[in-house]
Amino acid sequence: MESFGTHDGPGIRMVVFLQGCKLKCLYCHNPDSIDTHGGEEHEIEDLVRRAVNMKSYFGKHGGVTVSGGEPLLQSKELIHFFKRLKEEGIHTNVDTNGRVLNHFTEELLDNYADLVMLDIKHMTEEGYQKLVGAKNKETTFRFAAHREASGKKMWLRYVLIPEITNKPELLHAMGEHFKNYKTIEKIELQPYHKLGIHKWEALGWRYELENARENTPEEIDAAVAILDNYFKEVKVN
Structure with a gap:
């Protein structure tokens, strides 16, 4: 649980990180959230009360974000949670990798999720x-x-890793794929960092991107310049 999140959607937000994910991204900065059998249970009404108590801080644009892990593994329960929040x-x-699209997810997306932040890998x-x-x-897709x-x-999110995801041809391909979408308000770029390595080490897992480097300011600027041709707004987190 995180209060006063400022990088998880518009405004100030209460962020609920749900346990479990079917992916194991090489750059994951929350690897402790991958195990579907971890975490602790919370009653939905307790979470709603907590959110209601924060309403004065949310202001006009803030609210609640569910992240993870992959929150849509729990779509059925999130329907009730989001319905109560509404x-x-x-x-x-919803901050998601888009791997889950069943009838529970569709109901949640179509009726109760004001915004979706979709991570393009x-x-x-x-x-x-x-x-x-x-x-x-x-x-x-x-x-x-x-x-x-x-x-x-919908917002898109994309992690920039030099020589892996930060390549002009990949950025152009993403732009071409989404250029006619009307619902995308912005794309957020996350420059690669190694802040989560200690979590991998604590789990006894090998961090396979240990030799990857961070982007230079010039590389980030070049990526933004490409994506500016396709999206209404490009933001670097």
Whole structure:
């Protein structure tokens, strides 16, 4: 749980990190949230009360974001949570990798999620598999198409890793894929960092990107310049 989050959607937000994820991204900065059997249980009404108590801090634009892990593994329960938040007049947001699209997810997205922040991992199947340890990148794009069809707001997120995801051809490919989407308000770029390595070490896992470097300011500027041709707003976190 995080209070006063400022990088998880619009305004000041209460962020609820849910346990469990089917991916194992090489750069994951919350690897302790991957295990689907970890975490602790919270009653939905307790979370709603906590959010209601924070309403004065949310202001006009803030609200509640569910992140992870992959929050949509718990879509069925999130329907009730978001429904209650909407009854209390609280803005709702899902931070997701787009791997889950079942009828519970569709109900949540179509009826109760004011915003979706969708993490685009890679634009090629080979690159996707190497980066996240799973097949079929197209699931994320089917998810995006469903959100677009709903007409509801969406932000994209993309991690910039030199020589891996920060390549001009990949950035152009992403821009071309999404250039006609009407629901995308912005794309947020996350320059690669190694702040989560200690968590991998604590879990006894090998961090395979230990030799990866951070982007130079010039590389970040070049990526922004490319994506500016395709999106309404490009933000660097």
